[in-house]
Amino acid sequence: MSGPIVVDSVAALRAQLRDWRREGQRIAMVPTMGALHDGHISLVRIALERAERCVVSIFVNPTQFAPTEDLDKYPRQLAHDLDRLREAGAHLAFTPGVAEMYPAGFATKISVGGPSSGLETDFRPSFFDGVATVVAKLFLQAAPDCAIFGEKDYQQLCVVRQLCRDLDLPVEIIGAPTVRDTRGLAMSSRNAYLSETELAVARQLNVVLRQTAAALAAGADEASATGDAAEALVRAGFRKVDYVAAREAVTLAPWRRDRAGRLLAAAWLGTTRLIDNVEISRG
Amino acid sequence: MSGPIVVDSVAALRAQLRDWRREGQRIAMVPTMGALHDGHISLVRIALERAERCVVSIFVNPTQFAPTEDLDKYPRQLAHDLDRLREAGAHLAFTPGVAEMYPAGFATKISVGGPSSGLETDFRPSFFDGVATVVAKLFLQAAPDCAIFGEKDYQQLCVVRQLCRDLDLPVEIIGAPTVRDTRGLAMSSRNAYLSETELAVARQLNVVLRQTAAALAAGADEASATGDAAEALVRAGFRKVDYVAAREAVTLAPWRRDRAGRLLAAAWLGTTRLIDNVEISRG
Numbered sequence: 001m002s003g004p005i006v007v008d009s010v011a012a013l014r015a016q017l018r019d020w021r022r023e024g025q026r027i028a029m030v031p032t033m034g035a036l037h038d039g040h041i042s043l044v045r046i047a048l049e050r051a052e053r054c055v056v057s058i059f060v061n062p063t064q065f066a067p068t069e070d071l072d073k074y075p076r077q078l079a080h081d082l083d084r085l086r087e088a089g090a091h092l093a094f095t096p097g098v099a100e101m102y103p104a105g106f107a108t109k110i111s112v113g114g115p116s117s118g119l120e121t122d123f124r125p126s127f128f129d130g131v132a133t134v135v136a137k138l139f140l141q142a143a144p145d146c147a148i149f150g151e152k153d154y155q156q157l158c159v160v161r162q163l164c165r166d167l168d169l170p171v172e173i174i175g176a177p178t179v180r181d182t183r184g185l186a187m188s189s190r191n192a193y194l195s196e197t198e199l200a201v202a203r204q205l206n207v208v209l210r211q212t213a214a215a216l217a218a219g220a221d222e223a224s225a226t227g228d229a230a231e232a233l234v235r236a237g238f239r240k241v242d243y244v245a246a247r248e249a250v251t252l253a254p255w256r257r258d259r260a261g262r263l264l265a266a267a268w269l270g271t272t273r274l275i276d277n278v279e280i281s282r283g
Numbered sequence: 284m285s286g287p288i289v290v291d292s293v294a295a296l297r298a299q300l301r302d303w304r305r306e307g308q309r310i311a312m313v314p315t316m317g318a319l320h321d322g323h324i325s326l327v328r329i330a331l332e333r334a335e336r337c338v339v340s341i342f343v344n345p346t347q348f349a350p351t352e353d354l355d356k357y358p359r360q361l362a363h364d365l366d367r368l369r370e371a372g373a374h375l376a377f378t379p380g381v382a383e384m385y386p387a388g389f390a391t392k393i394s395v396g397g398p399s400s401g402l403e404t405d406f407r408p409s410f411f412d413g414v415a416t417v418v419a420k421l422f423l424q425a426a427p428d429c430a431i432f433g434e435k436d437y438q439q440l441c442v443v444r445q446l447c448r449d450l451d452l453p454v455e456i457i458g459a460p461t462v463r464d465t466r467g468l469a470m471s472s473r474n475a476y477l478s479e480t481e482l483a484v485a486r487q488l489n490v491v492l493r494q495t496a497a498a499l500a501a502g503a504d505e506a507s508a509t510g511d512a513a514e515a516l517v518r519a520g521f522r523k524v525d526y527v528a529a530r531e532a533v534t535l536a537p538w539r540r541d542r543a544g545r546l547l548a549a550a551w552l553g554t555t556r557l558i559d560n561v562e563i564s565r566g
Contacts, residue, residue, distance in 0.1 A: 010451060105534070107396030108415075108449035114390035132391075133450075140451040166391035167416075168293060168423040251388070 003086035004056070004093045010141045013094050017055070017142055020091075025052035029144035029171075031135060034058040035075040036084045039179040039187035043148040044088040046176050050146050056085055057094040057138050059101060064130030075192055094142070101137060110136055112166065115158035115252040119264055120275070123242045131156055132163050139164075139171050146172040150179075152186050154264055154277040158252050178276075180206065186276045193272040201237035201269055208232045209278045212244065213263045217281040222246055222255065226263075233267050242266040242273070246280060255280070286369035287339070287376045293424045296377050300338070300425060308335035312427035312454075314418060317341040318358040319367045322462040322470035326431040327371040329459050333429050339368055340377040340421050342384060347413030358475050377425070384420060393419055395449065398441035398535040402547055403558070406525045414439055415446050422447075422454050429455035433462075435469050437547055437560040441535050461559075463489065469559045476555040484520035484552055491515045492561045495527065496546045500564040505529055505538065509546075516550050525549040525556070529563060538563070 007013050017027060028051035030043045040056075047054040058081055065071035078095065085093055109129050116128040139147065149157045161173050179187045184206035185199070194202055212229040216222060230241040242265075247253065249260035261280030266273060290296050300310060311330035315323050323339075330337040341364055348354035361378065368376055392412050399411040422430065432440045444456050462470045467489035468482070477485055495512040499505060513524040525548075530536065532543035544563030549556060 014453075103448075105397060105445075106449050108446060109394045109396075110391065110450075111394065112391045114388060137449075137451050140453065162388075163391060165386075166389050166420075167393075168420050170297075170423065 003082055004090045006082065006093045006095060008095045008097060009100060010096070013055075013092075013141055016092060017053075020053050021143075026146075027051055027053045027055060027142070027144045029138065029142055029147040030054065030056045030090075031138050031147065031149070032056060032058055033060045033074065033189065034081050035077060035189035035192070036081045037179075037187045037189065037191075039150055039152060041084060041088045042179045043150060043176050044085065044090050046148050046174060047146075048089055050148075050174065051144075053092070054090045055092045055094060055142055055144060056090045057096075057142075059094075059096055059134070059138075061101075061130060061134045062098060063102070063133060064127050066124060066126065069124075070190075070193075073193075075189055094138075101134065109133055110163065110167075112159050112163050114162050115155060116162075117252070119155050119243060119245060119247070119252065120266065123266065128156070128159050132159060135160055136163060136167065136169065139169050144171055146174055148174045148176050150176050151277070152178040152188065153275070154262060155252060158250065184210075186274075188274065190272055190274065194269060198237075198269045198272070202274055204236035205233065205238075205265065205267060205274060205276045206278070208236070209244075209263055209265055209276055213261075213278045213280045216246055216255075216261070216263065229265070233265070238267040238269055240268040242268070249279070258282070286365055287373045289365065289376045289378060291378045291380060292383055293379070296338075296375075296424055299375060300336075303336050304426075309429075310334055310336045310338060310425070310427045312421065312425050312430040313337065313339045313373075314421050314430065314432070315339060315341055316343045316357065316472065317364050318360060318472035318475065319364045320462075320470045320472065320474075322433055322435060324367060324371045325462045326433060326459050327368065327373050329431050329457060330429075331372055333431075333457065334427075336375070337373045338375045338377060338425055338427060339373045340379075340425075342377075342379055342417070342421075344384075344413060344417045345381060346385070346416060347410050349407060349409065352407075353473075353476075356476075358472055377421075384417065392416055393446065393450075395442050395446050397445050398438060399445075400535070402438050402526060402528060402530070402535065403549065406549065411439070411442050415442060418443055419446060419450065419452065422452050427454055429457055431457045431459050433459050434560070435461040435471065436558070437545060438535060441533065467493075469557075471557065473555055473557065477552060481520075481552045481555070485557055487519035488516065488521075488548065488550060488557060488559050489561070491519070492527075492546055492548055492559055496544075496561045496563045499529055499538075499544070499546065512548070516548070521550040521552055523551040525551070532562070541565070 028047035110132040226244045229244040244265040246255035264277040266275045311334035393415040509527045512527040527548040529538035547560040549558045
């Protein structure tokens with residue numbers, strides 16, 4: 001099987017997609033920062049169920065990294081990524097450089113309120129501005145019928161849904177379940193930073209979240225349960241816990257027991273920051 | 284001749300435009316806040332030269348008014364506007380209500396840097412955020428091939444160009460010359476606020492700007508010439524001058540004599556704020 005078509009300019013992307021669209025083919029997009037793992041590949045599979053053509057963007061977006069963050073060391077492995085996309089059957093890889101996405105004089109920023117409040121934003125204040133701006137650009141460059149985002153980045157999924165709703169971006173957003181290893185660790189490109197010892201600790205994150213979500217569903221006090229969860233993570237070996245928080249599943253407003261809920265967490269292992277989230281069943 | 288089709292929902296707008304697009308017709312958009320005058324009608328005429336179909340949006344956008352500004356008294360006269368659009372041959376009027384454009388929970392803002400710096404922004408800090416957000420929404424709702432904006436709102440025209448460039452909005456932006464009355468006063472919906480006495484003063488704005496632009500083109504010192512212009516406006520009867528400023532014509536960066544220039548001004552007559560601008564010929 002031949003690999004995906006690879007284009008690195010907006011003009012070439014649009015030319016190819018115009019041909020497919022003219023033939024009446026639906027287009028699904030999977031925006032990524034590369035370093036593709038089984039989680040990304042699951043998004044490609046869902047895309048291929050939803051549309052005739054799957055476009056995967058690979059772009060490590062500098063505007064969603066703070067100056068102190070891991071932009072420089074973020075894993076870049078295009079040849080490996082293209083191999084994985086070929087195996088998965090993706091049709092096109094869009095691999096723009098920074099100058100193609102942000103030419104000299106670029107000066108526009110999109111800020112999404114609502115679900116971007118708190119959680120990640122408390123620790124990465126410009127993160128969702130960077131995400132919203134690049135996602136809007138990718139959608140306007142490719143004009144896909146739908147786009148697939150993993151629930152692993154749950155707050156990002158909510159922010160992207162709000163972005164499309166608010167700006168009338170005609171793209172259907174599809175959330176995909178988090179892919180985990182056999183011991184429940186959520187797939188993440190940043191797992192590559194972890195030693196074997198750290199991986200063992202990292203696997204406690206989903207365990208603690210599932211236990212805490214079950215306790216909340218069974219009626220546990222919210223502040224005590226999330227406080228206990230943070231302590232359990234530190235005991236397990238996490239260096240620092242940024243948050244463990246229960247939220248309403250769609251708006252990310254404070255959790256209410258009569259609404260669908262989500263339990264979200266971010267914690268540090270050495271210099272690596274991990275996030276995860278699980279559903280809170282209705283009590 | 285029958286009048287334009289009038290729709291007030293995004294769904295109805297898209298359904299109509301889809302039909303026209305399927306027939307291979309190009310669509311030109313003229314975004315307005317209503318209270319249509321000859322300036323707007325000139326934009327419709329240009330639209331009809333550029334495309335088979337002309338869509339005019341009429342929406343008094345609350346997010347581009349500050350709390351102290353004239354949102355409540357801004358002229359609204361839909362029946363008159365539809366008459367004028369019928370005479371001009373526009374095909375569709377999109378007249379959404381505030382709840383259609385900003386449904387409950389709306390939370391997104393687009394900020395364009397670059398040409399939005401200074402000038403209007405010094406006096407109306409959130410104005411261009413409101414403009415950029417509503418223009419992006421209108422373009423995403425209608426997906427026109429091109430859109431016509433008047434040079435009367437010169438800084439706005441520059442901001443909209445930058446918005447489309449930065450977000451890859453596939454809409455060609457066409458700037459149209461300011462329409463003036465026989466004595467040079469730029470057409471503006473806000474002229475309706477002026478008494479006969481004030482109108483006589485208002486007509487000095489373009490006179491002073493043309494004289495000043497000619498002096499600059501002939502080599503006059505920039506600071507002296509713009510300072511003199513502000514004094515001349517006050518002597519003519521303007522209550523207050525917000526700015527008279529020379530800028531580079533495309534980026535609105537500080538003016539350089541070897542580049543195309545623009546002279547822009549904003550000044551108050553009673554409680555009415557007028558703006559205007561003229562070209563500075565290359566020296």
